[in-house]
Amino acid sequence: MKGPKLNIKHGCIDLSHGSGGRATAQLIDQLFFAAFDNQWLAQKNDQACFTVNAGRMVMSTDAHVISPLFFPGGDIGSLAVNGTINDIAMSGGTPLYLSASFILEEGFPLVDLQKIINSMAHAAQQANVAIITGDTKVVERGKGDGVFITTTGVGVVPDGITLSGHQARPGDHVIVSGHMGDHGVAIMSLRNHLQFSTSIKSDTAALHDLVHHMIATTPNIRCLRDPTRGGLATTLNEWARQSQVGFMIDERKVPVRTEVASACELLGLDAMYVANEGKLLAICAPEDSQGLLTTMRAHPLGLHAEIIGEVVHDPRYFVQLKTTTGGMRMMDWLAGEQLPRIC
Amino acid sequence: MKYIEEFRDAELAKTLVTAIKSKAHPDRHYRLMEFCGGHTHTIHRYGLPSLLPDHVEMIHGPGCPVCVLPITRIDNAIALANIPDVMLCSYGDMLRVPGSDQQSLLAAKARGADVRMIYSVDDALKLAQLNPQKNVIFFAIGFETTTPPTAFAIKQAEALGLSNFSVFCNHVLTPVAMDHLLQDAESVHLDGFVGPAHVSIVIGSQAYEAVSQKYQKPIVIAGFEPLDVLHSILMLIEQINAQRAHVEIQYTRAVSREGNIRSQTMMAEVFELRPTFEWRGLGYIPHSALQIKSSFAAFDAEKRFTLPQSTGVEHKQCECGAVLRGMKKPMDCKLFARVCTPENPLGACMVSSEGACAAVYAYGRSQT
Numbered sequence: 001m002k003g004p005k006l007n008i009k010h011g012c013i014d015l016s017h018g019s020g021g022r023a024t025a026q027l028i029d030q031l032f033f034a035a036f037d038n039q040w041l042a043q044k045n046d047q048a049c050f051t052v053n054a055g056r057m058v059m060s061t062d063a064h065v066i067s068p069l070f071f072p073g074g075d076i077g078s079l080a081v082n083g084t085i086n087d088i089a090m091s092g093g094t095p096l097y098l099s100a101s102f103i104l105e106e107g108f109p110l111v112d113l114q115k116i117i118n119s120m121a122h123a124a125q126q127a128n129v130a131i132i133t134g135d136t137k138v139v140e141r142g143k144g145d146g147v148f149i150t151t152t153g154v155g156v157v158p159d160g161i162t163l164s165g166h167q168a169r170p171g172d173h174v175i176v177s178g179h180m181g182d183h184g185v186a187i188m189s190l191r192n193h194l195q196f197s198t199s200i201k202s203d204t205a206a207l208h209d210l211v212h213h214m215i216a217t218t219p220n221i222r223c224l225r226d227p228t229r230g231g232l233a234t235t236l237n238e239w240a241r242q243s244q245v246g247f248m249i250d251e252r253k254v255p256v257r258t259e260v261a262s263a264c265e266l267l268g269l270d271a272m273y274v275a276n277e278g279k280l281l282a283i284c285a286p287e288d289s290q291g292l293l294t295t296m297r298a299h300p301l302g303l304h305a306e307i308i309g310e311v312v313h314d315p316r317y318f319v320q321l322k323t324t325t326g327g328m329r330m331m332d333w334l335a336g337e338q339l340p341r342i343c
Numbered sequence: 344m345k346y347i348e349e350f351r352d353a354e355l356a357k358t359l360v361t362a363i364k365s366k367a368h369p370d371r372h373y374r375l376m377e378f379c380g381g382h383t384h385t386i387h388r389y390g391l392p393s394l395l396p397d398h399v400e401m402i403h404g405p406g407c408p409v410c411v412l413p414i415t416r417i418d419n420a421i422a423l424a425n426i427p428d429v430m431l432c433s434y435g436d437m438l439r440v441p442g443s444d445q446q447s448l449l450a451a452k453a454r455g456a457d458v459r460m461i462y463s464v465d466d467a468l469k470l471a472q473l474n475p476q477k478n479v480i481f482f483a484i485g486f487e488t489t490t491p492p493t494a495f496a497i498k499q500a501e502a503l504g505l506s507n508f509s510v511f512c513n514h515v516l517t518p519v520a521m522d523h524l525l526q527d528a529e530s531v532h533l534d535g536f537v538g539p540a541h542v543s544i545v546i547g548s549q550a551y552e553a554v555s556q557k558y559q560k561p562i563v564i565a566g567f568e569p570l571d572v573l574h575s576i577l578m579l580i581e582q583i584n585a586q587r588a589h590v591e592i593q594y595t596r597a598v599s600r601e602g603n604i605r606s607q608t609m610m611a612e613v614f615e616l617r618p619t620f621e622w623r624g625l626g627y628i629p630h631s632a633l634q635i636k637s638s639f640a641a642f643d644a645e646k647r648f649t650l651p652q653s654t655g656v657e658h659k660q661c662e663c664g665a666v667l668r669g670m671k672k673p674m675d676c677k678l679f680a681r682v683c684t685p686e687n688p689l690g691a692c693m694v695s696s697e698g699a700c701a702a703v704y705a706y707g708r709s710q711t
Contacts, residue, residue: 327394329709
């Protein structure tokens with residue numbers, strides 16, 4: 001809508017931006033549409049219509065409430081785009097379209113909002129996915145943590161591809177696509193009372209291209225999942241319950257960067273439970289694992305992939321770990337938040 | 344990582360385990376207590392029980408400051424947190440420990456009490472400076488490891504003229520507790536101790552010599568890495584076989600005989616012995632805990648605020664007491680893993696990451 005230009009440099013969100021009137025339209029035009037810019041948004045409807053090729057559709061949604069909003073390696077915007085793309089990708093599907101809804105807090109600086117929106121546009125463009133519809137609401141000061149973003153994605157799964165967490169079988173191999181713990185430690189480096197300088201960046205990335213290559217060489221991958229909140233250990237425990245199996249993992253095979261391991265040592269955290277935003281876990285038949293590993297290592301997002309263990313028969317559905325020292329122990333569900341050691 | 348990876352090496356672990364197996368007499372049962380909760384955590388986190396022979400048994404000790412704090416002191420902390428204008432600062436583990444009626448600091452926080460999780464007493468000092476309108480109380484717990492920082496904080500508060508900072512002091516002492524364990528005729532029979540690592544950096548190995556001599560038990564002070572613990576077990580077995588009872592330092596890269604004199608001096612300046620103190624599971628132990636000296640009374644929360652009387656009733660079937668004395672294993676408690684879990688802890692041993700029940704629940708259930 002033509003009209004006075006928003007004062008992005010010094011302006012803030014105020015309640016008029018959420019009223020649905022002229023101010024809302026200007027905000028959407030000058031910030032959201034300007035950045036996302038595609039044929040669907042250009043039609044300015046409340047919805048977007050699109051055709052899909054043959055195949056099953058896949059849909060996923062995620063709310064993002066991360067604090068701090070900006071962190072080394074990304075921000076809430078790139079996280080919101082990549083996170084939902086990844087959930088779609090874990091079905092084996094190709095992500096096509098995203099919706100994005102924003103809950104903005106009164107007083108939120110427009111310059112920060114623009115950074116986030118541009119970051120989303122960039123991430124979507126890199127992934128060849130369009131943000132085709134959305135919504136904005138404004139809440140009073142104190143009722144929101146700056147901005148909350150919910151993204152919903154749709155995609156199409158090619159015929160013959162069925163990936164699901166209940167398909168793991170005893171004897172199958174477990175592969176991780178790269179270093180564990182980067183994102184969670186990058187975030188914690190910024191939280192109030194955990195200030196330490198570190199070169200660790202969030203690993204937020206869209207994984208659908210890696211998945212595409214993996215499925216091309218190994219169409220009967222059993223399961224894929226990205227180990228976000230709760231880390232590697234949580235994903236394995238989820239799978240153990242879904243597939244009604246156990247796991248034997250070799251701790252020495254799980255890649256963790258030295259800096260991340262050091263930060264975890266300092267804080268008494270276990271990297272196995274720390275969130276990742278640009279990694280995936282795969283389960284495949286044992287005869288397929290070397291070939292799958294080679295494919296993954298040939299891709300930029302899978303350079304440090306490793307086979308870390310196997311699926312076993314276990315009526316208790318335990319995930320067990322062979323430790324760096326050679327002893328065996330359980331790797332259980334996370335109980336509450338990870339608390340640092342006290343003495 | 345230097346000093347970390349070398350001490351977790353699988354090949355060296357194999358060598359130590361082979362040596363333990365060859366030195367441990369097959370017809371003798373070695374009952375070794377790792378006093379410190381941090382060692383309990385290391386033992387289970389690295390799966391050491393699966394490597395040791397059956398006749399070398401590790402018995403978990405009471406060296407978890409969260410676990411040994413009696414329920415009355417938790418109730419006191421909750422009462423302090425509920426006083427208007429108080430900001431109670433606590434280490435994370437303490438927030439979830441159940442007091443009477445299954446209350447906790449976390450539950451009090453959810454109902455509006457100003458409870459803050461902090462990583463060091465420094466954070467509490469900073470909060471006191473930033474919030475002059477609040478009475479900041481630091482919930483001080485721990486053995487001798489965390490006591491010097493508390494002493495330093497009190498002296499800092501005095502130097503800064505902070506009138507809104509005080510400490511609820513629950514610091515306890517290690518060698519006295521060891522003496523009490525060995526003195527108690529009903530206690531489990533022990534052949535030796537794996538001695539605490541960080542405590543010993545402060546108090547030095549000499550602090551254990553009296554206990555070791557009195558009861559003729561070897562004590563080997565171990566580092567926190569798995570190879571440190573395995574090495575210490577080997578050293579204990581060698582002493583036991585030779586019928587020696589000395590204090591040895593395995594953790595030579597950090598512990599000396601004298602300890603850290605500056606820390607000891609600071610502790611002596613700020614704290615004095617309580618005549619007696621209640622320990623969960625061990626009962627009242629004379630001269631086993633510290634209180635703030637009257638010269639620093641302005642920083643003593645127990646003097647500045649009125650603490651209510653608490654009857655402190657534990658859950659009837661909770662076996663934390665017996666577990667802390669080494670009389671029972673976590674699996675022997677009827678509540679373990681059935682009703683008492685990390686999500687719903689009924690006793691302190693399940694809450695703290697250094698508690699025996701928490702360690703066995705998190706790491707050891709697959710081996711039972």
